[in-house]
Structures are given as C-alpha cells and as structure tokens.
Amino acid sequence: MSKALVDTNFVIALMDSKDQHHEEAIRILSKVKADETELVYMDCVVNEIYSVMARKLIGRKMSSKFPEIADEISAALSNVEVINAYRYLPKFHPKVVDLMKQTEGRLNYHDTLIALSLREERINGIVSLDSDFDEVEWLERITN
DSSP states (O other): OOEEEEOHHHHHHHHOTTSTTHHHHHHHHHHHHHTTOEEEEEHHHHHHHHHHHHHHHHHTTOGGGHHHHHHHHHHHHTTSOEEOOGGGHHHHHHHHHHHHHHTTTSSOHHHHHHHHHHHHHTOOEEEOSOGGGGGOTTOEEEOO
16 A cells, blocks of 8 residues: 655645535545555644634634634544654755755745655655646656
C-alpha cells in the first residue's frame, strides 16, 4: 500500500459541499480508496484545515457553527498519521526559500515545506487540487 499526503484544499473541498471543487474531491477520494492508498497528514496541513474552515464560516456569517465543525475535524483526524513537518524547519528553511524561488513563488512557504518534508519522509504522493505541486519533480499529484 502506498502513502500520500492530504493537502488542505482537498480536505476543504470534501468538507464543504458549496466548494467549487467538491465533486472533484469526491471523485479523487473514490480513486484513492480504490487504489488502497494510505492517507497521511502534516501538522501544517492540520493547522490550515482549522484556519481555512474558520475563515469560510466567518465569511458566510456562520461562525457560530465553527465549534461543531472543529469537533468534526478533530474526530476525523483522531485516527490518522500526522507527520511533524515543522520539526524540519530549522534545517529546511534555506531549501524552502530556494524551492519557492525556483517556482517563482507559485508554491508558497507551507507548500514547499510540505514538498521537502515529503521527500525526507520518502512519500511521493500528494492528494491536492493545487497543480503547482506538479512542478516538484519528486512528487506525484493524485488527481481524478
């Protein structure tokens, strides 16, 4: 069984039925399940999942629903592997900036940290709706 990291945008699209990529995310999840790919998370992705959902709810004037959504996220993440990418930061900072420069900023700081951490962890798959990850030679983006 292969492993693949789950990116924030994929999780948000799955959770939010109003997201423009919701149906695509459902198709990708079906493919991942059929391929028996083990999904893993990173601490920086978990951080973003909570933050993005909070911002979406605030934007929709539905912030009172955040505690319920936060509980759903916590429950969903309770039995998954979470890789600590931030531990690599002291060692990887210059490489993160270099990769950002190579992609002319198309990959942001977190995304380049994710890419470098995945290489360190020997995981080459990423479930993401972000096509900028296609620029990273050691990653394979899982799409529908």
